Amino acid sequence: MTTASKNVYVFGAARTDGDAKMKNLLGGKGANLAEMCRLGIAVPPGFTISTEVCTVYTDQGQDAVLKLIDAEVRAGVAFVEQEMGKKFGDSSDPLLLSVRSGSRASMPGMMDTILNLGLNDEAVEGLARKANNERFAWDSYRRFIQMYGDVVMGLKPVSKEDHDPFEVVIDMVKEKKGVQLDTELDTADLKELVTRFKGLIRARVGREFPSDPWEQLWGSVMAVFQSWNNDRAKVYRELNDIPESWGTAVNVQAMVFGNLGENSGTGVAFTRDASTGEDLFNGEFLINAQGEDVVAGIRTPQQVTLEGSRRWAQLAMVSEDERRARFPSLEELMPEIYQQLLQAETKLERHYADMQDVEFTIQEGRLWMLQTRNGKRTGAAMVRIAMEMLRQGIIDEKEALHRVNPERLNELLHPVFDPVAIRKARVIAHGLPASPGAATGQIVFFADEAEEWVRKGRTVILVRQETSPEDLRGMSVAKGILTARGGMTSHAAVVARGMGKCCVSGAGAVHVDYHARTMSVGSETWKEGEWLSLDGSTGDVFLGQVPTKEAELTGDFGALMELADRHRRLGVRANADTPEDAKVARNFGAKGIGLCRTEHMFFEGDRIKAVREMILADDETGRRKALAKLLPMQRGDFEGLFREMNGLAVTIRLLDPPLHEFVPHDEENQRVMAHEMNLPLAVIKMRVEDLHEFNPMMGHRGCRLGITYPEITEMQTRAILEAGLNMKAKGIEVKAEIMIPLVGTVREFNAQAKVIRATAAAVFAERGEKLDYMLGTMIETPRAALIADSIGQQAEFFSFGTNDLTQMTMGFSRDDAGKFLPSYLKDGMYERDPFQSIDQKGVGLLVRMAVEKGRSVRPGIKLGVCGEHGGDPASVDFFHRAGLDYVSCSPFRVPIARLAAAQAAIDNPA
Numbered sequence: 001m002t003t004a005s006k007n008v009y010v011f012g013a014a015r016t017d018g019d020a021k022m023k024n025l026l027g028g029k030g031a032n033l034a035e036m037c038r039l040g041i042a043v044p045p046g047f048t049i050s051t052e053v054c055t056v057y058t059d060q061g062q063d064a065v066l067k068l069i070d071a072e073v074r075a076g077v078a079f080v081e082q083e084m085g086k087k088f089g090d091s092s093d094p095l096l097l098s099v100r101s102g103s104r105a106s107m108p109g110m111m112d113t114i115l116n117l118g119l120n121d122e123a124v125e126g127l128a129r130k131a132n133n134e135r136f137a138w139d140s141y142r143r144f145i146q147m148y149g150d151v152v153m154g155l156k157p158v159s160k161e162d163h164d165p166f167e168v169v170i171d172m173v174k175e176k177k178g179v180q181l182d183t184e185l186d187t188a189d190l191k192e193l194v195t196r197f198k199g200l201i202r203a204r205v206g207r208e209f210p211s212d213p214w215e216q217l218w219g220s221v222m223a224v225f226q227s228w229n230n231d232r233a234k235v236y237r238e239l240n241d242i243p244e245s246w247g248t249a250v251n252v253q254a255m256v257f258g259n260l261g262e263n264s265g266t267g268v269a270f271t272r273d274a275s276t277g278e279d280l281f282n283g284e285f286l287i288n289a290q291g292e293d294v295v296a297g298i299r300t301p302q303q304v305t306l307e308g309s310r311r312w313a314q315l316a317m318v319s320e321d322e323r324r325a326r327f328p329s330l331e332e333l334m335p336e337i338y339q340q341l342l343q344a345e346t347k348l349e350r351h352y353a354d355m356q357d358v359e360f361t362i363q364e365g366r367l368w369m370l371q372t373r374n375g376k377r378t379g380a381a382m383v384r385i386a387m388e389m390l391r392q393g394i395i396d397e398k399e400a401l402h403r404v405n406p407e408r409l410n411e412l413l414h415p416v417f418d419p420v421a422i423r424k425a426r427v428i429a430h431g432l433p434a435s436p437g438a439a440t441g442q443i444v445f446f447a448d449e450a451e452e453w454v455r456k457g458r459t460v461i462l463v464r465q466e467t468s469p470e471d472l473r474g475m476s477v478a479k480g481i482l483t484a485r486g487g488m489t490s491h492a493a494v495v496a497r498g499m500g501k502c503c504v505s506g507a508g509a510v511h512v513d514y515h516a517r518t519m520s521v522g523s524e525t526w527k528e529g530e531w532l533s534l535d536g537s538t539g540d541v542f543l544g545q546v547p548t549k550e551a552e553l554t555g556d557f558g559a560l561m562e563l564a565d566r567h568r569r570l571g572v573r574a575n576a577d578t579p580e581d582a583k584v585a586r587n588f589g590a591k592g593i594g595l596c597r598t599e600h601m602f603f604e605g606d607r608i609k610a611v612r613e614m615i616l617a618d619d620e621t622g623r624r625k626a627l628a629k630l631l632p633m634q635r636g637d638f639e640g641l642f643r644e645m646n647g648l649a650v651t652i653r654l655l656d657p658p659l660h661e662f663v664p665h666d667e668e669n670q671r672v673m674a675h676e677m678n679l680p681l682a683v684i685k686m687r688v689e690d691l692h693e694f695n696p697m698m699g700h701r702g703c704r705l706g707i708t709y710p711e712i713t714e715m716q717t718r719a720i721l722e723a724g725l726n727m728k729a730k731g732i733e734v735k736a737e738i739m740i741p742l743v744g745t746v747r748e749f750n751a752q753a754k755v756i757r758a759t760a761a762a763v764f765a766e767r768g769e770k771l772d773y774m775l776g777t778m779i780e781t782p783r784a785a786l787i788a789d790s791i792g793q794q795a796e797f798f799s800f801g802t803n804d805l806t807q808m809t810m811g812f813s814r815d816d817a818g819k820f821l822p823s824y825l826k827d828g829m830y831e832r833d834p835f836q837s838i839d840q841k842g843v844g845l846l847v848r849m850a851v852e853k854g855r856s857v858r859p860g861i862k863l864g865v866c867g868e869h870g871g872d873p874a875s876v877d878f879f880h881r882a883g884l885d886y887v888s889c890s891p892f893r894v895p896i897a898r899l900a901a902a903q904a905a906i907d908n909p910a
């Protein structure tokens with residue numbers, strides 16, 4: 001196969017082929033390495049093999065890849081040799097390489113990096129002589145064998161305790177020697193490790209560790225491509241909607257060494273605080289270490305900045321003297337390097353106009369940048385960074401609105417610990433505030449068990465010594481994560497922030513015993529299953545279940561919402577059934593209630609008795625008697641809603657669900673009901689039997705109830721209008737909208753409208769006063785959408801009930817779809833769950849059609865949507881384009897809808 005197209009792109013001082021815009025081809029890491037070279041920032045030279053080659057690997061295998069890129073890779077290595085003045089495979093002064101994966105979207109910890117590639121039994125001696133550091137050379141060699149053995153040769157653990165086979169060998173050697181830290185191992189120990197590692201590979205894999213550098217290089221390149229399809233990469237893609245077809249690039253780069261002694265080191269830094277969003281350069285580093293050590297969270301890292309170091313010391317309860325002596329910041333330790341780093345981070349943040357997450361290595365007093373990317377951040381940091389960058393003039397309003405993923409606002413809307421309860425709670429340990437939020441759950445120590453427990457309906461806190469990519473699924477189902485080791489940039493911390501999950505990391509006092517399934521602090525021990533609470537914003541670990549309290553829209557969050565309101569066209573209302581819900585909705589900025597489900601009030605307290613009495617009544621007289629009992633209760637509810645929504649519209653839907661939902665189906669409760677109603681059990685049973693339907697959701701419900709029992713509609717109308725008049729008398733501005741559900745024909749609408757208007761006339765006559773109200777309908781049967789022009793001549797507003805409309809258009813019910821929908825989604829039969837995100841092509845077409853037909857007969861007709869879809873950003877975008885007036889969603893999704901509506905307006909300029 002010959003091709004003229006380019007597959008390998010070099011970056012370095014002499015020449016750089018790629019740039020930041022080429023992410024699709026070079027992956028995020030490769031594109032940004034190239035961009036940094038272009039900006040004149042010191043980056044070890046290298047080359048990137050494009051993502052297209054990954055597709056060739058997946059489709060045609062490694063021989064095809066070799067054939068395609070062999071010459072280009074050789075030229076790439078020659079380029080690096082030229083830049084570094086060293087030869088690859090030279091055993092007296094070897095050029096060592098790193099092989100790093102990098103897809104379009106950053107996938108932290110997903111694919112393993114191989115460092116120190118090019119070493120073998122001869123080259124290690126050359127490296128030792130050249131660096132004049134034997135220990136360094138052998139440590140580099142054992143790290144290389146370890147990484148290569150794992151990633152390329154596939155050495156896998158044989159049991160849970162075997163977690164990492166190489167680490168088991170290291171622990172053995174350390175134990176034999178009576179030391180605790182890797183750094184305490186000397187050259188002889190490292191040589192022993194190299195021998196043992198090779199033996200382990202030979203025994204378990206059945207092959208020799210390859211000594212030929214080129215064989216090592218190709219093995220690594222292929223392993224990166226292969227890793228695109230490993231389980232954890234797949235899980236991450238699944239969780240983050242990354243298509244498989246994107247592939248990964250491979251970056252091959254000259255090694256720089258942070259482990260050459262006390263004037264070397266390596267670290268990670270953020271241009272702003274990734275947890276809170278504060279505009280504060282911060283980061284962590286380790287002296288005399290290679291990059292992976294920071295992420296692995298095995299040693300306690302030091303802070304990059306003095307300010308960060310002081311804050312850290314305060315949290316860790318380390319005195320200023322001890323801090324300066326044992327944990328000085330880079331700013332204090334290497335002021336010149338620090339200044340260079342500060343310049344680089346400032347340049348990068350300005351250049352990308354976004355918060356950057358950078359990796360750096362210092363080799364013998366020289367700074368090298370190894371990576372930059374837009375930093376992952378919490379929802380809170382997303383909001384603060386966007387708003388501060390707007391105020392700092394770095395980005396404009398539209399960009400600021402786009403910087404926040406609406407879904408991530410969830411994190412700011414969810415409860416925090418109750419401030420009173422928290423004061424009484426007992427703190428048993430303290431760690432780093434790695435990812436904010438409040439979480440409470442039962443202790444579980446293994447990720448797979450976390451999944452199992454959650455499946456059984458428990459809420460869990462995953463407690464680990466440290467986490468690794470294998471723990472991803474368990475982390476995603478846990479309420480919170482607690483690790484004993486690791487810093488702010490450890491695996492657990494980075495992944496938790498990405499998931500918006502509460503995490504406390506590096507709680508050093510916590511001792512985890514995986515065998516005994518216990519955690520202890522000092523002399524106290526807790527077993528799996530006991531309750532813990534974590535505060536990811538302070539790092540506190542509490543014993544027991546601490547109650548939580550609702551969040552508020554203030555500060556930057558409030559400012560972002562105001563900004564969104566200025567840009568959006570769509571109105572945002574909430575679905576709320578009670579005055580309490582209405583209050584939450586209003587606090588979150590809802591401009592009205594788009595759906596009040598009256599029947600939700602029927603279950604409260606004694607009401608259900610009256611409802612049942614109505615259902616059981618033999619005739620209209622009996623029903624009216626029962627309804628008369630319900631009237632004052634409903635009126636009271638509506639008064640509360642109107643009072644709470646003073647000045648804003650309140651859409652009230654008349655009774656909708658099939659009546660069988662209100663009666664008990666088990667004998668025990670039927671007995672209770674019989675007793676309460678003073679009726680024989682047999683009568684109850686017979687009536688319940690009567691109410692049975694084969695497809696209740698397509699049966700006697702919606703306006704069909706009001707048509708067969710007009711007295712129900714009468715009572716509800718009376719309750720609404722009397723409540724309105726009562727509130728109006730108290731100076732409240734009432735905007736009532738009465739909504740008829742499940743209409744399919746104009747006659748149905750007219751029949752109900754007649755009852756409503758007659759009742760209204762009667763109420764107004766009795767009271768000697770009128771109340772303006774609107775009368776509209778839901779569009780939730782396909783037929784209603786089809787004949788929306790005829791219905792629109794009668795109805796003053798439409799509200800799309802997209803849940804029912806979806807069920808009836810798709811021909812499956814939300815309640816039964818669980819049996820096949822998950823596999824449908826996996827197979828791509830549907831791109832997204834149509835109950836979560838509206839099916840734009842099918843159901844959406846009905847919506848568009850009804851909008852057009854409705855407007856054609858009544859230009860000013862009010863159009864809204866009140867399904868769950870009203871709070872889904874992609875659906876909001878669709879409703880904006882379809883020309884609706886408002887969406888209505890659950891109170892907690894109101895801010896999400898407000899932001900999504902603003903983004904829709906920006907993305908679809910009129």
Ligand code: ADP
Binds near residue numbers: 111361
């Ligand atoms: P990830 O995507 O998991 O962050 P990276 O490719 O960034 O993986 O590599 C992991 C670590 O290896 C980084 O922290 C980096 O510091 C280190 N590393 C990668 N390439 C080099 C190199 N050329 N020289 C020195 N260290 C490197």
Ligand code: MG
Binds near residue numbers: 110111
């Ligand atoms: Mg990695």
Ligand code: MG
Binds near residue numbers: 359371
């Ligand atoms: Mg990295």
